Amino acid sequence: MAHKRFKPGSGGWYRATGLYQMMALSGPAPRQLSLVPPDPWPGDAHHGQDLLNNRFRFAGQGFSGEMPPWLEPTASAPWLAEMHGFDWLRHLRATGGDAARRQARVLVSHWLDMFGKRWHPVAWAPDVLATRVTAWIGQHDFFLASADDQLRARVFDSLARQVRFLEHTVPGRLKGAALLGTLKGMVYGGMCLSGLSRATDRARALLNRELPKQVLPDGGHVEHSPAAQLLVLRHLIDIRGCYRAGREDVPEAVQHAIDRMTPTLRFFRHGDGGLALFNGAQEGEAVLIDTVLGQADARGRPLKSTPHIGFERITAGRTCILMDTGLPPAPGLDEHAHAGTLSFEMSIGRERLIVNCGAHPGDQGPWRAALAATAAHSTLTIDDTNSSGVNDDGGLSRRPSNVHVDRQDGDAGTLVDAYHDGYGDRGSLIHFRRLFLAESGEDLRGQDRLAGSASHEFAVRFHLHPSVRVATLEDEAALLLRLPSGALWKFRASGAEIETTDSIYLGQGADPRATTQIVLRGTTQPGETLVKWGLRREGSDIDS
Incomplete structure (x- = not known):
């Protein structure tokens, strides 16, 4: 397969040979489990019903067929990893009944026919293989305990081979x-x-x-x-x-x-x-x-x-704010990293107000390019570029070299000051962000300041949760945001033009939900450029 994660490293080619299979992986196989570990995690009966009907929906993609599409050519790497990992056996278990048990056996048996003694970079990727070992052992009582002797022998022989393979390859x-x-x-x-x-x-x-x-x-x-x-x-x-x-x-x-x-x-x-x-x-x-x-x-x-991982949590009253104030994860650990430095999210009780756009389960190609971008986060962008370079197949190509944060908690509220140099290649621009949440939790005040060269276009974005409704106040430069509970919050800004435009939200599943974003647009001035904004609960007793 062409997917980066399934390309074997040096020497990987010989694992496909019969000689390697006989010498390295063969050996005695147990006939039963020494113990069955507990499995406290819930399954999804609806997902299990899909599997029962040969519909394989993982990582935002779905494929059907009488023959399991183990190597579907249009499948993403995450889909292939889930398909071959068998962690979905718990969903069949949640469906219940003999039909689900039989389907689990059919799928396991078919995998053994295809890959049980034949190395393949997808089926035998060590992390995928380990997930499968865990699933087959953890779901043993569901699908294997009452199986015929032939299938049991084949599964235990394969498990032994797979575990020996891990001994030879991990950590790699x-x-x-x-x-x-x-x-x-x-x-x-x-x-x-x-x-x-x-x-x-x-x-x-x-x-x-x-x-x-x-x-x-x-x-x-x-x-x-x-x-x-x-x-x-x-x-x-x-x-x-x-x-x-x-x-x-x-x-x-x-x-x-x-x-x-x-x-x-x-x-x-x-x-x-x-x-x-x-x-x-x-x-x-x-x-x-x-x-x-x-x-x-x-x-x-x-x-x-x-x-150490670079986040701040500010809570007051019913308000919770989470802010990314650290360097992105290091190279090699950044496969799913986003260019969201200094972005924040805000919720009121059980209702989300300000959000980032989220992520697609497939997390590759156009979806990753769009959702990992700085513009998909509630923060500032310059010249419509990213504060960290986003690779379509995972990881970051560049990142800020300096991110700093200072926090002060006082009787009046909490103040967070942070900055990053992710736009250092754009006229050495530095982005400073200040958030102050009053002790009541009903007044958030923010500043975004840019220090550096002039004539760069900037946009400060506030992505709203799809449940939030927005109204423009005709007699003042402000927006009124209504939460599902009916609570009203007024948004004001100065130092930039306010507009609202379309956005998407992928907080659950693979289907984006339409939503709205507030955007503050402007152009950097010589020296420093300052944008002020605020969110205030309407009907509160806070002074303006």
Whole structure:
């Protein structure tokens, strides 16, 4: 396949040969599981019904057919990864009934026919393979416990081969959340399949090495993404559960990481229970997030600041603001990173007001180019360019070299001052942003200041959640924003022309929702250019 993530590294070609298959992967296979790890995660019965009807919908794409489209030529890399990962078995389980069980067996059997003893860069990508090992073991009681002896033997033989493959290839080029998910597969394989304990020993050593690097002192994951935060925490809970089921000591690095990551996951939640939309994240499912937090069983209130991954959380009254105030994730860990430096989101209670545009599940090509762009975030753009270079196939080509933030919490409210030099190639322009949220939570005042050369066009964007309605006030330079609850907020600005225009929101799923954005436009002046704006709850007792 042409997808970057499925291109084998040096030496990968020989893995397809029969000699490698016989020498490296063959060996005795267990006949049953030594233990079945707990699987606390909910499945989606509607998704399971699609699978029952041979409709394969993953990562924003859907394909149908009597024969499973394992290598559909028009499928994206994320779709292929999900298809071959079999994590969707839990959706068939949620559907219930013998038909779902039979369909699971048919799909597993067909995969074994196609790829069980034949290496393929998609089917045998280590992170995809590890997901499949975890799924087949975790869903064993659903689809395999009552299967015929022939299928059971084939599955266990394949599992043993796949776990041995991981022993030979991991860590390889894997980094970040993908590596931790792969180590989970090694833990499952080594602990649940007799004779493969070397995989567990290798995984334990790599976990002890990787977790202090990936889970930073503020509890944030190095990919700086709320979605990665949720995924990695879920992986670690699964790993801990497997060790506990096997009555073995949980590696200290795993428990320490869970304890640190849990408050930071809470940090990224808005009042509706969903996640903030930074660096490739969608809202996620509040029920799943609640389940992860409950399974983590780790106390700790959300922090105000996560300085190592670069975010600020400002709360007052019913208002919550989350702001990206850090450098983008490092090269190699930036596959899903967005050019959203100094963007912010704002929610009132359970209602979102100011948002970023979100992310597409496929996260490649035109969708990535559009949604990872600075203009898809509630921040400032210069000359319609990005503050970090966005690659269509993932990652960033350039990034700010300096991002700074200062926070002051006082009786009157919270003040955050930040700046970045991501537009240094545009006349050495520096973007300064100041946010002040009053202690009541009903008055937000902002400034965007540009220092540098003149004659550059700028736009300060405020993307509104689709549920927000906008009205222009004829007698003053202001807009009235109405939340679904009926609450009204007045938006004012000076130093730029105010306009409203169309936008999109991809906070859930693959279908964009139409919405509106407020845009403040102008041209930089010699020296400094200052734009002031504010959001104030109408009917409050705050002085103007």
